[in-house]
Amino acid sequence: MLSDPSSLSKNLGYNFNDLNLLKTALSHRSIGKNNNERLEFLGDSVIGYVIAEELYQRFGDESEGNLSRYRSLLVKGDTLASIARHFNVGQFLKLGGGELKSGGFRRASILADAMEAIIGAITLDSNIEQARVCILSWYKDRLDNIKTLDLKDPKTRLQEALQARKFDLPQYKVISVNGKEHAQIFQVDCHIEELKLTITAEGSSRRSAEQKSAQLMLEKIQ
Numbered sequence: 001m002l003s004d005p006s007s008l009s010k011n012l013g014y015n016f017n018d019l020n021l022l023k024t025a026l027s028h029r030s031i032g033k034n035n036n037e038r039l040e041f042l043g044d045s046v047i048g049y050v051i052a053e054e055l056y057q058r059f060g061d062e063s064e065g066n067l068s069r070y071r072s073l074l075v076k077g078d079t080l081a082s083i084a085r086h087f088n089v090g091q092f093l094k095l096g097g098g099e100l101k102s103g104g105f106r107r108a109s110i111l112a113d114a115m116e117a118i119i120g121a122i123t124l125d126s127n128i129e130q131a132r133v134c135i136l137s138w139y140k141d142r143l144d145n146i147k148t149l150d151l152k153d154p155k156t157r158l159q160e161a162l163q164a165r166k167f168d169l170p171q172y173k174v175i176s177v178n179g180k181e182h183a184q185i186f187q188v189d190c191h192i193e194e195l196k197l198t199i200t201a202e203g204s205s206r207r208s209a210e211q212k213s214a215q216l217m218l219e220k221i222q
Helices: 005-012 019-025 037-058 064-075 077-086 097-101 108-125 128-138 140-144 154-164 206-221
Strands: 171-178 185-192 197-203
Touching: 005 019, 019 037, 019 108, 037 064, 037 108, 037 128, 037 140, 064 077, 077 108, 077 206, 108 128, 128 140, 154 206, 171 206, 185 206, 197 206
Parallel strands: none
Antiparallel strands: 171 185, 185 197
16 A cells, blocks of 8 residues: 655655655554654644634635634545545555554545644644645645635534435434533434434534534545
């Protein structure tokens, strides 16, 4: 499955000075200690800032609420995974045996995490300004067309997808609530009866957990 990371570097439009940073960015936690989680942490912050600033500069008349929805749509896992697929990031991933056998190189969450890690790697290899150049290049079409994109939340989109198939509405059920009152973690099931399918997600509120479970369900059924 592994291909030469230097060819991915060319696809990304960025020439790494330290190719080991890119190799680390492509290493999933299933391989062990030397994985991409720390780079993912950095890249998540960088892309959030770059996209937020670009939206602020581009859309001076938009409300904070709309800017937040635009940003959420652009930096969410599905979008990052789509960009990763465009660059064929999956074929460069280093995965543990279990993830490799289960097709982890195609999984949206793994691709999205790798894309964030790549952004982190570019930032460390050069600086945040170079990361900005790359990010805005990758996002150009999406930024240019952001107002035409679907800003509906995952629960609404899941409901519409099921209605189009003439299925009943999804059922959400709180499975557990853990932690202290000011730092609770809600675990929620999203169930589709016709498909006999249940997806579980966690969030800092019931609404957050429901939205996450709906998003995961959308990824599963689409």
